[in-house]
Amino acid sequence: MAIDHVTTLECTICGREYDPDQVIYTCPEEDGVSGILEVKYDYDVIHDNFDADLDGTIDSQWKYEAFLPVDDEADVVTLNEGGTDLFDAPNLSEELGVETLVKDDGRNPTGCFKDRASSVAVTKAKHAGRDIITCASTGNAAASLSGYAARGGLDCRIFVPGDAPAGKLAQPLVYGADVLAVEGSYDEAYDLSVEVTDEYGWYNRNAAINPFQVEGKRTVGHELAEQSRVRGEIPDWVVFSMGDGCTIAGAWKGFREFYDLDYVEDTPRMLGVQAEGASAIHDAFHDHDDVDDIADTLADSIAVGRPRNTIKACRALEESGGTSLLVEDEEILEAEKLLGSTEGIYTEPAGATPLAGVRRAIEEGIIDTGETVVVNSTGFGLKDTESAKRATGDVMRIDPDIAEVQQRYDVPESAAADD
Numbered sequence: 001m002a003i004d005h006v007t008t009l010e011c012t013i014c015g016r017e018y019d020p021d022q023v024i025y026t027c028p029e030e031d032g033v034s035g036i037l038e039v040k041y042d043y044d045v046i047h048d049n050f051d052a053d054l055d056g057t058i059d060s061q062w063k064y065e066a067f068l069p070v071d072d073e074a075d076v077v078t079l080n081e082g083g084t085d086l087f088d089a090p091n092l093s094e095e096l097g098v099e100t101l102v103k104d105d106g107r108n109p110t111g112c113f114k115d116r117a118s119s120v121a122v123t124k125a126k127h128a129g130r131d132i133i134t135c136a137s138t139g140n141a142a143a144s145l146s147g148y149a150a151r152g153g154l155d156c157r158i159f160v161p162g163d164a165p166a167g168k169l170a171q172p173l174v175y176g177a178d179v180l181a182v183e184g185s186y187d188e189a190y191d192l193s194v195e196v197t198d199e200y201g202w203y204n205r206n207a208a209i210n211p212f213q214v215e216g217k218r219t220v221g222h223e224l225a226e227q228s229r230v231r232g233e234i235p236d237w238v239v240f241s242m243g244d245g246c247t248i249a250g251a252w253k254g255f256r257e258f259y260d261l262d263y264v265e266d267t268p269r270m271l272g273v274q275a276e277g278a279s280a281i282h283d284a285f286h287d288h289d290d291v292d293d294i295a296d297t298l299a300d301s302i303a304v305g306r307p308r309n310t311i312k313a314c315r316a317l318e319e320s321g322g323t324s325l326l327v328e329d330e331e332i333l334e335a336e337k338l339l340g341s342t343e344g345i346y347t348e349p350a351g352a353t354p355l356a357g358v359r360r361a362i363e364e365g366i367i368d369t370g371e372t373v374v375v376n377s378t379g380f381g382l383k384d385t386e387s388a389k390r391a392t393g394d395v396m397r398i399d400p401d402i403a404e405v406q407q408r409y410d411v412p413e414s415a416a417a418d419d
């Protein structure tokens with residue numbers, strides 16, 4: 001084997017270590033699939049293999065291949081995911097009163113952040129000689145995995161909740177996947193996908209139970225570190241929405257690795273944002289005991305009742321000195337409109353959730369004026385136009401008559417005539 005930079009898989013609950021060569025999803029010593037494994041690396045090997053310049057030029061996440069848990073002989077399955085822009089957001093910053101930057105991951109090949117993980121998962125599955133890959137998804141992971149499975153020549157069979165937005169159901173069909181729309185919640189679709197993995201041995205890319213899945217998500221942390229280094233300033237806060245919690249955990253791990261290797265001089269605090277109606281990670285982080293597993297939010301990508309990666313997500317919040325908070329659906333929709341109308345960045349509700357969280361955090365004194373904040377737009381707005389229309393209201397309908405325009409904009413009649 002030639003993955004000599006991966007040392008062990010360590011259980012996040014009992015600390016037992018496993019050989020990464022075996023396909024083990026979760027620690028057999030724990031109940032069900034609760035014993036999520038953490039991939040451990042030999043950073044001396046990584047440092048020796050990583051010879052890219054940290055100059056801000058990032059064509060894809062595979063710039064950081066030395067950090068990714070793939071065999072160096074493997075054929076990489078990629079659509080050039082990652083390398084997304086970190087935009088200054090002057091209009092938005094003025095509106096908020098806090099310097100804000102936007103990392104636009106909606107620009108990934110299938111329109112969302114999850115492409116970082118799918119590329120790694122399909123590369124690994126293909127190299128291991130697997131020909132069927134599966135996952136359960138609130139929508140985006142399904143679309144993403146399907147695209148990469150097509151690219152890699154693998155069969156893809158996915159489980160989604162039946163009420164996922166239409167755009168997210170159409171996308172995997174175009175990529176040629178079998179889409180099994182489960183009459184039930186994401187949590188039920190997830191359990192079913194785990195069952196088929198056990199029974200039929202399909203390669204499972206699910207959030208958290210596949211320990212390698214989250215590893216691709218580290219590259220957003222690597223990129224943020226590199227981009228911050230080039231800007232000459234480490235942000236005070238990096239903000240993500242949380243569903244299963246893999247995204248924020250991966251992002252933190254990546255950033256921290258660059259800090260540990262002395263590529264950057266400081267780390268940001270992580271702010272994790274959930275919807276009021278799907279708050280399990282927030283509840284766990286703040287030791288609330290009235291925890292339920294209801295998932296009721298229009299931000300479908302984070303409508304998760306029983307998050308699979310609460311432990312790693314809470315660790316990211318804690319280690320970074322960060323925190324979590326909740327926002328209402330109304331605030332998410334307002335944030336979607338705000339980001340679009342101030343900076344021309346169209347995001348889906350889960351991608352707007354971080355911005356809604358920043359507004360809350362400023363109000364509550366968690367974020368101070370004078371601090372710098374990165375909001376991560378994790379998915380593209382066209383994925384869910386239904387919600388967008390709820391955020392904006394409808395178009396103005398008029399007759400094809402200039403008088404109607406004149407009436408609406410109150411243009412003097414003579415000026416209209418001159419044009």
Ligand SMILES: *Cc1c(COP(=O)(O)O)cnc(C)c1O
Pocket residue numbers: 112113114140141207241242243244245246247248301302348350351378379380
């Ligand atoms: C999946 C997803 C998230 C949440 O990521 P988790 O790893 O489940 O916490 C956020 N935004 C978008 C657009 C997503 O698709």
Ligand SMILES: [Zn+2]
Pocket residue numbers: 011012013014015016027028029030035
């Ligand atoms: Zn264990």
